[in-house]
Amino acid sequence: MSTDAPPGGTVLSTLARAATRRPLTVILFWVLFLLLGFGLGTGVFGRLSDNVAEVPGTESEAAARYLDRVDPAGESITAVVEGVAVADPGLRAQVEWAVTQVRTIAGVAAVPDPYATPGLTAEDGRALIIPVTLDGGLDDEAEEKAVDAAAARIQRIDAPEVHVSGGPLLGTQIGERAQADVRNAELISLPVVLALLLVVFGGLRAAALPLVIAASGIAGAFLALFAFSEVTDISVYAIQVTTMLGLGLAVDYALLMLVRFREERRDTEDVALAVHRTVTAAGRTVLFSGLTVAVSLTGLLVFPSTFLRSMGLAVAAVVVVDMLAAVTLLPALLARFGGRIAPAKVRPEGEEGRVFARLARFSARNRVAVLAAVVPALLVLALPVAGMRINLGDAQQLPSNTEARRLYDTVGAHFPAGTGVSPVIVVLKPGTSASTVDRIHALSPRAVSRDLPDGTTVVELPPAGSVDGKAATDLVERVRNLRGDEPVQVTGTAARLVDFRAMLADRAPWAAVTVLAGIFALLFAFTGSVLLPLRTIATTLLSLGAALGAVVWVFQDGHLAGLLGAEGLGSLSLTAPPLIVAIAFGLAMDYELFILARMREARQLTDDDREAVVTGLRRSGRVVTCAALLLAVVFGAFMTGGFSPILQIGLGLTLAVLVDATVVRMLLVPATMAVLGRRAWWAPAALRRAHERFGLREEQPTAVPRATTSV
Template structure:
């Protein structure tokens, strides 16, 4: 298959480029329509008690969702402020789609006791479709913002989700403006030329455009979260640069290798670009193929969950991985076939410097430096003291991972937004001028007809309730609204939901609200996560076995990857949940992580860690097949791959670090988690822990039982060897 792709790229490169150009136009022109079909809801679990109960409540009550406007100033009861507020309230009441707007001056509790703030709640009519609701909310919010006699902030209800999604997209746009030029500069430093540096960016743009087109197709059948755009951008940019970097570096190496051979053995012959492309696809292309499959499998675990948010994340991320992989295996070889002759082979520019260096070193009796010597020294350092290095690395990573065992997740509130946003300003003003619990959404309990007469009293008597109000609905159902102590989705609120559900027994009692949604989301994670993890691990084990032909290497790879992932997640918990140094990143400690962050950090970071592992293992395997010496293969593999892994990690860290330039807490959490995961994995794990554990395993690292070895020989994907391999007899495990 890879050979066929290479032949197609070199025989018909313009056709391949034209196809991708068409895909680029369709993706940017047609695929971006997905932006109009995005949803900002992340906590809903279809079929869960909270969702079903909310739908039932919508049928029984004439009113729909609500939002609020906050007017603040020195004296909100002054005639000037009152006149403008009264006019705005009257206008909003007359707008279509509005059910009611209470008079803030005559309704108890809406004017703050200190007279410096007032709330204007707006209740929408029930049964509005999405377009009608959006229009009603937009018109009412715009009219309330026209109040100039005080400071006005409008948020809550559907507006809060909109504002969070909008801020997320703003942060991503800002990150792209920062990261793309930075990535180009680093690529220029790596390759030393604009042609070679520009190829990864071309692959990146094509990959993201293709992913948008795929997402638009998915949006016709399922909901796509607004956060999917961020994931497509982050992952698409990072992986495309990774894969293109690996391919271009290998291409330059293949050209340089042949030129070097030509000088010593076949002087007068020039390098054939087509042959270099074929060799690149055969070797680096194999790694890209397996890498793309491993990342896609890691992310496919999200599709196991019924949550539209998680499922759309899995679809979005999987789409961009596959498109990036295909672009690296088809578009990039075609571009290399067209322009590769103008890309300087590896080592050409520094040949004169090396000759001078060798003469000077020879005069002093010191050996000349070899490419990758630094990484070879790192591998030798770990290979000479494997127990000490492995023990230290595991201890450090375990220590960093400890906070992750206390991780909590919640839906989050306006504190996730920066202080300059409307939602955050409204939140801060309520906290400053109103009693505790004013802005806390209640736990809504529906007590159906036929319940015991004392059922409501028993629920009211539960601990953790700040206030309770009840209303009898049209069919005799009682709506009991319980305002919990603490935040809307804090421990007291979720505990209250669980207590009501435990207390009800066989009574026709159902619970909904934000706290109930969070409880159902956590329950869904606990129920589905083991199956998702098991599926991913088994599939990755099979894929790694197909890649290496080893039984032990997949187990070692999964273990070290989980260590680096746990360390990154532990630091994120320590920063954003516990509040240590969060202010340095523009955030604050929230007592819990956003429920959007951990699943995405785990899925994406796990896939990227496997990505780097394959970069290194592919070179170690080549050296093992060439020499049959496990220690030499470990050192040589890291020498050959260390530069690629380090450059790729640097570029990904720039990409993910750019997403920490905004102020939206979930994006900050994801950006920090992925940046740390990449850096920890590319340094502590791949440069120290991997060579140490490979040394400890010895020849056993490449061992497999005879039946599995025969399966791999028959079905495993192999490339042509770079040199005639030394026959190596598979030995059973031995010290």
């Protein structure tokens, strides 16, 4: 290779040489990485948090931290006993003895007598609630011991139904369920993916290699989350999201590389040369694809939310691991075992990709009709987004067989609406006027206040309805409006939701600008055009809007939700929309790059713009379709767990991928390319010169040393 090769070619050529000359060394490195990921990385399951609404710097977060310092009362867990008459002497004796025993546990601050405390015994006499308040200031180990001991003692009460959850126990229970869901999803998806890959490649060796890369992606997911858990909270939803994406993208990238390798093997019997050509051609696409997905996720870093930032960093790290595995581990495996993989079949002229070529020609000839039909249809599907609402959600989002959901359902069946709903917490610091205190008390007839040792007064205002309903958020706003300049702060679940929504509204435009600018720069570096990035972004936004609209229609409005084992909740989980937008946008870029890479190659060979579009779809359509199908299988497997936020994210990503890989890439892309014609590849002269000098592009190698381990 010449010494003036572009940087991208040099890097990829170096990776290709390393893979073909020292494949066993590369493989050994990745084996050690896998052991580390599945060993140390799985420790993240014990560190998961169910609190995703905290936003550093907001009023609700500042007030919560203040209370952590001055309030002697800590977190609490809740138990509910159901199934027999609570007045039964035998049950009453057991409950009273359990309450007495729990009060003696180190770290437990208070346990009220449910029989003597109003509101803790159901009016129908068939259930009772036992709240357990912990001491404030406990370290993690002491808190865990107190919670486990209290829960174990209460669960020994002999009743048909005894459920304990809430507080720190909820995070543990959801973490255990998340681990089980990930395991089940892998057991479901991997065999199905393997079967589909066998159909695609017709041989076990080629079909098994993407699963090796997928294992690397999963190990990378665990390891990235474990690393981030050392410095920040990791959401319980991060496990499913990062694992599903790590698995899906790994299969995507491996599929692209293997298809290209088998094509190169038709032209040469030299395995090392075929590997080198695969890395410098398809590897370039994988490199840009990984970068575009990672850049799409940088938008999450603009938000101050700990949850969104940690998700963005963790998922981006997983994408980078998948990308590196595809351009290092897979070439090493091909150099070592690729000689046993059959080359792609030689098909008669015009047979390969015939269906996709016909679609491309049809869309190009009827470009106005295609645009007039597809664009309005996608816009109609996106209409529900205009009415989208986001909320924190409650235990109703959890699967019906989880402990927290059972407790929620039991309380809902036996107690008045609003029982157990987290109150709006008002912190009135010393110096607050008596008139302000009185006005805050008057906001709720069930207001309860208590004084803290430093002179602070805490007023709890139970809201009507759900914890994140309009009544609760309106109550937060009313307190903030009437306090004036008084030293009063509002916290609690509803206040965190209000602050989270405000944060999204404030930072979303900046996140969009960051992502779009980054994507534009990468696509320009890939294509040398300024119009193609704009066209790509516009068509991607159409598929993304349609997918998000469908999620709103199903999970918020309740249409067809039962088919997915869910129910209409009147809103989406606040975790779902930002993650769907960030991840789906990046995934859509995957398929765009797969197609553009082939179009660019054909255009450089023939200088025929229209035929380059047809050839590009002919040669990439099968890969894009198979990749989308495999991703849909992976996302579908993770939707079997039953967590509503994961169902929302899974459905959104599945629809975004399928719509983008079919309607957008097979119809809109050739139609818009036909409209633009030669102008599609246009750039101003100055930018064209910059791209020619600095742009990342591959070069075909003239020779490469034969690896002794290639066969």
